[in-house]
Amino acid sequence: xxxxxxxxxxxxxxxxxxxxxxxxxxxxxxxxxxxxxxxxxxxxxxxxxxxxxxxxxxxxxxxxxxxxxxxxxxxxxxxxxxxxxxxxxxxxxxxxxxxxxxxxxxxxxxxxxxxxxxxxxxxxxxxxxxxxxxxxxxxxxxxxxxxxxxxxxxxxxxxxxxxxxxxxxxxxxxxxxxxxxxxxxxxxxxxxxxxxxxxxxxxxxxxxxxxxxxxxxxxxxxxxxxxxxxxxxxxxxxxxxxxxxxxxxxxxxxxxxxxxxxxxxxxxxxxxxxxxxxxxxxxxxxxxxxxxxxxxxxxxxxxxxxxxxxxxxxxxxxxxxxxxxxxxxxxxxxxxxxxxxxxxxxxxxxxxxxxxxxxxxxxxxxxxxxxxxxxxxxxxxxxxxxxxxxxxxxxxxxxxxxxxxxxxxxxxxxxxxxxxxxxxxxxxxxxxxxxxxxxxxxxxxxxxxxxxxxxxxxxxxxxxxxxxxxxxxxxxx
Numbered sequence: 001x002x003x004x005x006x007x008x009x010x011x012x013x014x015x016x017x018x019x020x021x022x023x024x025x026x027x028x029x030x031x032x033x034x035x036x037x038x039x040x041x042x043x044x045x046x047x048x049x050x051x052x053x054x055x056x057x058x059x060x061x062x063x064x065x066x067x068x069x070x071x072x073x074x075x076x077x078x079x080x081x082x083x084x085x086x087x088x089x090x091x092x093x094x095x096x097x098x099x100x101x102x103x104x105x106x107x108x109x110x111x112x113x114x115x116x117x118x119x120x121x122x123x124x125x126x127x128x129x130x131x132x133x134x135x136x137x138x139x140x141x142x143x144x145x146x147x148x149x150x151x152x153x154x155x156x157x158x159x160x161x162x163x164x165x166x167x168x169x170x171x172x173x174x175x176x177x178x179x180x181x182x183x184x185x186x187x188x189x190x191x192x193x194x195x196x197x198x199x200x201x202x203x204x205x206x207x208x209x210x211x212x213x214x215x216x217x218x219x220x221x222x223x224x225x226x227x228x229x230x231x232x233x234x235x236x237x238x239x240x241x242x243x244x245x246x247x248x249x250x251x252x253x254x255x256x257x258x259x260x261x262x263x264x265x266x267x268x269x270x271x272x273x274x275x276x277x278x279x280x281x282x283x284x285x286x287x288x289x290x291x292x293x294x295x296x297x298x299x300x301x302x303x304x305x306x307x308x309x310x311x312x313x314x315x316x317x318x319x320x321x322x323x324x325x326x327x328x329x330x331x332x333x334x335x336x337x338x339x340x341x342x343x344x345x346x347x348x349x350x351x352x353x354x355x356x357x358x359x360x361x362x363x364x365x366x367x368x369x370x371x372x373x374x375x376x377x378x379x380x381x382x383x384x385x386x387x388x389x390x391x392x393x394x395x396x397x398x399x400x401x402x403x404x405x406x407x408x409x410x411x412x413x414x415x416x417x418x419x420x421x422x423x424x425x426x427x428x429x430x431x432x433x434x435x436x437x438x439x440x441x442x443x444x445x446x447x448x449x450x451x452x453x454x455x456x457x458x459x460x461x462x463x464x465x466x467x468x469x470x471x472x473x474x475x476x477x
Contacts, residue, residue, distance in 0.1 A: 013141055013207075018151060020205040021141070022158035023198040024090065024134050027191050029162030031101070031127065033276075034191065036250075038166075038184050039104060046181040047109055049116070057116035062378045065124045066371060072132055073367025077360050084208040086137035086363075089129055094199035097126030098192055105188020132370060134202075136363045139347035140209050144442065146291040146435065148344040153287025156340035160279035165190075167273045226361060227368065231349050231433060235342055238427035239369050240376040242303070242338040245420035247380030249310075249413065255393070256413040260406055262318035270321070271328045278332030286337030290344070296431035299341040303425030306334035307418045314410065338424070342369070345428070348438050355441055387412055 013021070040058070043049040081088045100123035107115070134155070142151040166187055173183030226232060257268040290298040309330040316323040346369055350362045391408030394401055401409075 013151065017205060017207075018154050020201050021138070021151075022154045024130065024202045025155050025158035026162035026165070026198055027097075027194045028127065028131055028134070029159030030166045030187075030191050030194070031097075031123075031162075032159070033163045033166045034184075034187055035104070035123065038170075038187065042105075042181060042184045043107070043111075043116070046184075047107060047111060049111065053113055054116070057113055057120060059378070061117055061120040061124060062374060064121060065128075066374055068125060069128050069132060069367035069370040069374070070364065071367075072128055073136075073364035076132060076136060076363035076367075086133045086140070087203050087206075087208055089133035090137070090199055090203055093126050093129030093133060094195050095126075096122060097130060098195050100126055101188055101192045101195070105185055105192070128370065130199075132363055132366050135343055135366045137206070137208065139343075139350065139362055139366075141206070142347075144439075148347050149287040149290040149295060149340075152340040152344040152347075153284045153290075156283035156287075156336060157280050160276060160283060160336060164273065164276045164280065167269075167276060225357070226353065226365065229349075229353070231352075231431075232346075232365065232368070234427045234431075235346055235349065236369060236372040238299075238424045239339075239342050239372045241420045241424035241427065242342070243373050243376035244380055244383075245417040245424065246335055246338075247377055248384055248416040248420065251380050251384040252388075252409065252413045252416075255388070256409060259393075259401060260410050260413070261313070261316070261324075263321075263324070267319070267321060267324075271324050274325050274328045275332035275335075278329040279336035282333035282336030283340055285333075287340060290337075290341060294431075294434050295341050295345050295348075296428040296434075298337065299345075299428055300425045302334045302337040302341070303421050306331060307421050309334065310414055310418055313414065345431075345433070348433050348441075351438065351441050351445060352433065355445055384412070384416070 040054050043054050076085065076089055079085045079088065083091075100119055103119040104123060107119075138151050138155060139148065142148045169187045169190060170180070170183040173186050174180075178186065227236075253272070254265070254268055257263045257271065258265060263271070286298060286302060289301075293301075309327060312327060316327060343366070346365055347362070350360075350365050353361050353365065388409065391405055391412065392402065393405040393409050
């Protein structure tokens with residue numbers, strides 16, 4: 001396959017710099033698991049917070065949080081500082097997230113709904129700032145089609161390592177005689193200490209290439225064109241489907257593996273760890289596959305393979321770790337490529353948007369994608385739990401469910417994820433923005449940028465400096 005390298009753009013990051021930049025994904029990946037899997041039971045069992053209250057708090061916060069990412073994206077794209085566009089946001093987001101981590105993992109007894117809503121809002125704000133800033137910064141570091149697969153593959157693998165670490169900490173805490181609650185607190189302190197370390201490493205070690213666009217006046221039609229642009233609509237829909245599919249599976253996971261497949265809770269947790277560990281290999285290898293066969297084809301392959309793997313679960317012997325481990329490894333390996341392919345494809349479309357509009361919309365595009373993710377995440381529980389009630393499944397400890405209820409659970413666990421995951425893959429059928437077309441877009445952008453070589457250029461704080469991308473002329477094609 002023809003190699004496309006930008007003539008005037010930044011050279012590929014060295015592997016050490018790319019790895020140091022990816023470390024910001026460690027705490028983000030760890031928190032994704034910790035807050036969704038461990039924090040709600042911690043509040044209920046250790047602090048005695050009512051389960052309904054916890055559910056209400058998370059639902060209210062997710063609804064209030066829906067508008068945060070688009071606003072952040074809009075503000076980030078307009079940010080101009082001496083230390084960079086995205087570096088400053090990473091520095092802002094770190095302390096906010098640290099405060100929320102401390103408040104959630106060290107929450108005092110007797111907390112109520114106001115405490116939960118406030119600190120969950122702070123948590124999601126800090127998480128959004130770091131997540132959006134990191135993704136948008138990554139896209140500016142790798143402007144070439146295949147290099148984006150590489151950098152987002154490294155980021156995805158780092159996030160998986162962070163998630164895996166969270167799953168290991170409670171096991172280690174139990175080994176040292178700590179209670180479950182103390183294990184959760186240890187997890188929080190580990191993440192709390194990690195955040196400032198990785199923020200400092202990323203900000204000091206990573207170059208930032210600033211594209212200064214022409215002075216911008218808000219035009220609603222420009223932003224409307226983003227949400228109506230066919231390629232972006234397809235990717236947003238794919239993001240929603242590929243979040244809802246695995247999210248649906250996660251919501252029913254413990255019920256299915258214990259009540260239907262005969263695993264103990266400990267065995268089901270171990271299989272979940274296998275799923276997460278598989279992503280460490282799956283993310284970079286999926287990125288390499290995309291570099292050879294294109295991103296959209298790779299996404300269609302991984303979604304199909306994931307769905308086929310899920311079909312085999314009912315044929316495995318009940319309670320068999322021997323057969324369960326390879327099946328969960330396969331699922332985790334394939335799922336690792338979903339998010340990284342979409343984020344890399346969004347970066348390519350963002351280049352096309354900048355060519356058309358003459359303005360940087362990268363952060364806003366990622367923010368709209370994060371909004372799609374949040375909407376899907378909110379619906380994962382809303383759809384699955386009422387469905388369980390409809391089929392007559394009783395989730396209470398020690399409950400004996402009828403054969404019909406178990407059969408309904410099995411169908412829900414398998415059919416729901418397959419439908420949404422296959423829909424996500426189908427969203428990129430006939431995708432036109434391949435390596436050749438993207439190379440032509442980058443060539444035109446670099447020609448425009450070169451016309452404004454006299455504009456200010458921000459170099460790195462470190463010797464690992466790539467040639468900076470200079471301003472584009474703000475003209476629409």
